Amino acid sequence: xxxxxxxxxxxxxxxxxxxxxHFICELSGCNIALLENTERVKELFGQAVRSSQLSVVGEGxxxxxxxxxxxxxxxxxxxxxxxxxxxxxxxAIDLFTCNLHLxxxxxxxxxxxxxxxxxxxxxxxxxxxxxxx
Numbered sequence: 001x002x003x004x005x006x007x008x009x010x011x012x013x014x015x016x017x018x019x020x021x022h023f024i025c026e027l028s029g030c031n032i033a034l035l036e037n038t039e040r041v042k043e044l045f046g047q048a049v050r051s052s053q054l055s056v057v058g059e060g061x062x063x064x065x066x067x068x069x070x071x072x073x074x075x076x077x078x079x080x081x082x083x084x085x086x087x088x089x090x091x092a093i094d095l096f097t098c099n100l101h102l103x104x105x106x107x108x109x110x111x112x113x114x115x116x117x118x119x120x121x122x123x124x125x126x127x128x129x130x131x132x133x
Contacts, residue, residue: 027115
């Protein structure tokens with residue numbers, strides 16, 4: 001199950017033009033051996049991104065020593081990134097998208113399953129322009 005905390009502007013004297021949604025995901029209790037395998041992390045993160053109907057236009061990453069990895073996908077819809085701490089069984093995942101109809105619950109559920117996570121917490125930040133009256 002994926003739960004969301006929503007951070008948005010609700011000021012009565014303003015108008016908010018929502019242009020995107022930024023999701024901050026804390027994925028904990030993951031399979032440590034899996035997170036120690038950078039090639040496998042790249043493969044699984046790519047699988048989750050591509051199976052969510054996101055349009056990859058570029059990618060990159062960096063492997064830390066002695067362990068840990070940061071990887072990203074540039075998307076036609078914006079970007080997705082993963083940061084791993086294998087020693088803690090933890091991944092920090094960001095997804096920023098201008099596709100306001102994307103099934104993000106499925107995306108984060110897929111990640112939880114692929115990385116064998118015990119807990120997933122997601123915050124959603126609405127991104128856009130605040131017009132004040």
